[in-house]
Amino acid sequence: MSSRRVLHVITSLDRGGTEGFLAGLAPKLRARGIEQEIAVMVDGGDHATTLRDAGFVVHELGMSRGVPDPRGLLRLARCVKAFNPDVVQGWLYHANLVAALVAAVSAPRAKLIWNIRSVEMDPADYGWSLRLVVKLGAWLSRWPGAVVFNSDAGREAHQKLGFSPEKLQVIQNGIDTQRFRPLPDKRDAMRASLGLGEHAIAAAVIARNDPAKDLPGTVAALDHAGGVTGVFVGTDTEKLDAGQHVVLGMRRDVPEILSACDMVVLGSKSEGFPNAVAEGMAAGLPAVATDVGDVSLIVDEYGRVVPAEDSMALSAAIAMMAQLTPGERAALGARARDHIERSFSMDVCVDRFAALYER
Known part of the structure; x- marks a missing residue:
């Protein structure tokens, strides 16, 4: 059994693939002895309720989408100091950068892991701010101990975007075949x-x-x-x-x-x-x-x-x-x-x- 303490940092806990995946993964990791807390940048969301109902501490950082908020960073820094994690894991581009910044200041001995779920994006479909965040992620990608993708296609696409190749690895999604079954x-x-x-x-x-x-x-x-x-x-x-x-x-x-x-x-x-x-x-x-x-x-x-x-x-x-x-x-x-x-x-x-x- 593990004794690791993991703080997950995620952009939101609305209904979505990544959010649902984390909500399903956390209880399975807890069964392996891994203690976890979750920090969510944008308050609310159905999966926040799901995780709390399952007994997890969910810290809401009170940020707004697309708006940098130093107060949210301070709230996260307090969470990190109180929980003292062995691992700080970001989920998705914005949360990865926030996790990196706060972990460097508040938990320099913790291992930093990023998690990226997307593949290639057409720049015409998205605003300049997201494109900038992706570029910052590539520039800082030597910082985390690992950058995890859920597909080979995602890993290959981000290597082409300049992400550090030696840090990139793939852990494909697991499917809850008890929930998703013929009915x-x-x-x-x-x-x-x-x-x-x-x-x-x-x-x-x-x-x-x-x-x-x-x-x-x-x-x-x-x-x-x-x-x-x-x-x-x-x-x-x-x-x-x-x-x-x-x-x-x-x-x-x-x-x-x-x-x-x-x-x-x-x-x-x-x-x-x-x-x-x-x-x-x-x-x-x-x-x-x-x-x-x-x-x-x-x-x-x-x-x-x-x-x-x-x-x-x-x-x-x-x-x-x-x-x-x-x-x-x-x-x-x-x-x-x-x-x-x-x-x-x-x-x-x-x-x-x-x-x-x-x-």
């Missing part, structure tokens, strides 16, 4: 609540409305596929011009929603390790996804992978999946779940983080 007893009621007809073919699209996710392109691909209804779940999806498709915004019952669907679809332009694809497969759905990040590794032979930013190729793959019989899709989905259980279990991921903290 056949929930299917009929959920389909009725979503307004899906008995014979409707539904594609789950679990993604926030962000340029990298290219949800408008996914809507177009579904429209061209014909006869397939997209079920969009994620932050700001309610702002989509989605026509006849089902748009739900942020929801807490994603496993139940997946049970109502027949495939999981990802049309992103950029990804690292997309949890939504792996979680959909763990729920017993075959996948149709664009070839970004580690998608090919995740989907393997248990779905269809098409070039990114090719709406017609995505549409054709969705249509091909829709043309399978229900039995054929179910068999492919069962094999997809088995693949996720064998290759991307949470236990393997936890082992690698625990070993990193011990080194």
